[in-house]
Amino acid sequence: MALRHEKRLLQKSEINLGREGTSQAANFPELRNEIVALKKLEQEQKEVALRITQIEEGIKKIEAERQENARRQNEVIAKLELEKRPLLQQRNEAKSTVELCERELTAVERRIQANDANDRELLKQLSELQALAPPPPDLERQSASISARRARLPEERAELVRARLGSTDASRLAKEKLAAADAELSVVEKNIERVRGEFGARDRALSENSRAQQEAVREARAHHQTVEERKNPAYLNIGRHLASQRIAPPNAPHLLAEVHRHRDAMGRHLQHRAELALLSSKIDKQELRKFYFSVVSVLVLLAIILPLVFQSPRQREWLPQETETILSINTDQFEHDDLPKHWQKDQPDIWPNIWSGLIGAAAQTPMLNLPHDATRITRALTTDEAGKMREFILVEARSVSRVIRSVENDKRFEKRVISGLPVWEQPDLAVARVGPTTLAVGASTEVDELVRVRLGMKPDLKITGQLFDRFQALDRENTLRLISRNPADLSRIFHPIFTSELLDASQLLGLALTLQNPVRAKLLLKLNSSESASQLARDLHNDPQRWLRLQDSELLLYTQPPEIQRQGTGLELRFSVPENSARLLLERIAKTNAAGVGAAQ
Structure with a gap:
């Protein structure tokens, strides 16, 4: 790539030197052919330039004709518009007259119809009057009055008929005048359209001619550029010869130095390429194949490993597949939340029992002050075939090196290895490091598992499994997370927390608590069908106190009715928990008695 680039730069500099050194090239007979070729090409360029000039002059003439055509068109159109203006005014006046005559004729027609209607009405009144029995005393007077009124109607109607005839004649004359005005106006408008069409056609012809001339100019300029490029080989030969003779043009002496500079760079590139070729020829082909194979193998391994690394969760609890219930405590958050701090301050004699009950056997972790050194404690519970409860405990700490050093130096602990992973155990406790900052703590059999x-070596709780998915849906930043895929067993694992109706209706139950003030809870439920959900x-919306209360207690789990979201067979409830209810809930998870709650209440 660098060599090709340097070649292009060298060739360009040699062409520039040849272009400026044409006069010096005339002194060298060996460059006679190049000089002759350049003169022919320059003559061709002059002819092309002359043709370009002629075409451009023709374009200017065409543009002048177009401008003259537009000027004449405007003049003729203006003259016709002047003729059209009085005709348009006459047409408008005739149209107004026709409309006025039509209105008058319509008014006369209405008056004639009203006259006929009055005559019929008077005749009807006269008939009704004569039909009265007995006749009224003033029959003669009323009859005479009606007859007199009827006698005047024929004269009025005759006058209206004469007026209608006059209006009809006036309307006919006005329409004839309007038709004549429309005809004259139409003639002028047709003349205007004809003139516009003629001048427009002439302008289009001139425009087409102009476009053809412009296309010819572009072709001529392209030809001129092509001829200029055809001169480059001659310039290149001249430049190379002048550079070899170290002759610089007087007006551009720097071009010679530039050519030599690029030649030196080109020589260095060629020398480097030759050295690389020599080294390549000395390389053992078998060793080279081994090297390529190693590189490809590493890339393939990376392609396999990297997706697995990125797909794995950043922090994962490695728990047995048979896990039924998980209790996870974020000790960092636990120490900073309001409820634990107030509870520890208000009832210091009860709080240690609550804390010990929540963390279980994790309290036996050596050399760790769990409230300060641990970041998370996870307890996984399951039942074996004999019905015995088994508990698996993982302790995440800020640093586990102090624990490892302590158990290594403690003679009470006996070290053994499972497939390269050390386990330290004593009669009632076993410890193993299962992650960079994670310890497995508890009974020997559970730690081994x-x-x-x-x-x-044994199946784990798959990250794509239902229980783990729901567990991850409970935010790790929550203070306490509890999930069970057998909710009915929660009352056996802990003291009763939820109502039996809620536990029986659910296939999976998850609870997350944030112990700030107020205490906030997130409850996940999975049911057997969408209809059940x-x-x-x-039911939760209509009667929440039936479902969201602590078992065997009148305390409700919410201060306000919960927010409920449903997705398929799952429900998600969010609500605030009263402090007394939260304390009793923690006591029941810790499996301590309720004396503390009674005192708190």
């Missing part, structure tokens, strides 16, 4: 799960959503 967590190690095997982490090593992939819709029905439960309606």
Whole structure:
């Protein structure tokens, strides 16, 4: 790539030198052919330039003709518009007269119709009067009055008929005058359209001729440029010869230095290329194939490993596949939330029992002050075939090196290895490091199983599984997360929390708490069908106190009716929890007695 670029620069500089050094080239007989070729090409360029000049003059003439045509068109149109203006005024006046005559004729017709209607009405009144029995005393007077009124109507009607005839004649004359005015106006408008068409056709012809001339100019200029490019080989030969003879044109001596500079750079590139070719010829082909194979193998491995790395969750709880219930405590958040701080301050004698009940066997973790050193404690519970409760505990800490050093130096702990992963155990406690900052703590059998799960020797709780998906839906930043895929067993694992109706209706239940003031809760429920989810959503909306209360207690889990969202077979409830209810809920999860709640109430 660099070599090709340098070649282009060298060729360009040699052409520039040849273009400026044409006069010096005349002194060299070997460049006679190039000089002759240049003269022929220059003569051709002059002819093309002359043709371009002639065409451009023709274009100017055409543009002048177009301007003259437009001027004449405007003059003729203006003259016709002057003729049209009085005719248009006459037409408008005739039209107004016709409309006036039509209105008068219509008015006369209405008056004639009114006269006929009056005559019929008077005749009707006279008939009714004569038909009266007995006749009224003033029959003669009324009859005479009606007859007199009827006698005047024929004369009025005759006058109206004469007026109608006059209006009809006037309307006919006005229409004839309007038709004549329209005819004269139409003649003028046709003349205007004809003139515009004639001048427009002439302008289009001139415009087409102008476009043809402009196209000819473009072709001539392209030809001129082509001839200029055809001169480059001659300039190139002249420039190379002048550079070889170290002759610089007087008006541009720097061009010679530029050519030599590019030649030196070209020589260096060629020398480097030759050295690389020599080194390449000395390389063992077998070793080169091995190197390429190694590179390709590394790339393939990266293509396999990187997607797995990016698809894995940033922080993952490696738990056994048979896990039924998970309780996760964010100890960082727990220490900063309002409810634990107030509770610890108000009832210091009760709080240690609550904390111990929440973290379970994690309290036995050596060398760690869990409220300060741990970031998260996860307890996974399940039941074996014999019905015995098993608990798996993971402790995430800011640093576990102090714990590892302590158990390594503690003679009470015995070290053993499971597939390369060390486990330290004593009769009532086992500890293993299953992550950079994660410890497995608890009974020996449970810790061994967590190690095997982490090593992939036993199936884990798949990240695409239903329980793990719902567990991840409960934000890790929440203080406490509780989820169970067998909600009915929650009353057996902890003290009763939710009502039996809610537990029986759910296939999966998840709870997340933020212990600030006020305490906020997020409850996830999964039901067996969309219809059941819709029905439960309606029941929760209509009668929340039946469903959202603590079992065996009058305390409700909400201060305001919850916000309910349904998606398929799942429900999501968000609500604020009263402080007394939150305290009792934590006590029941910790499986302590309710004395503290009674005191709090």
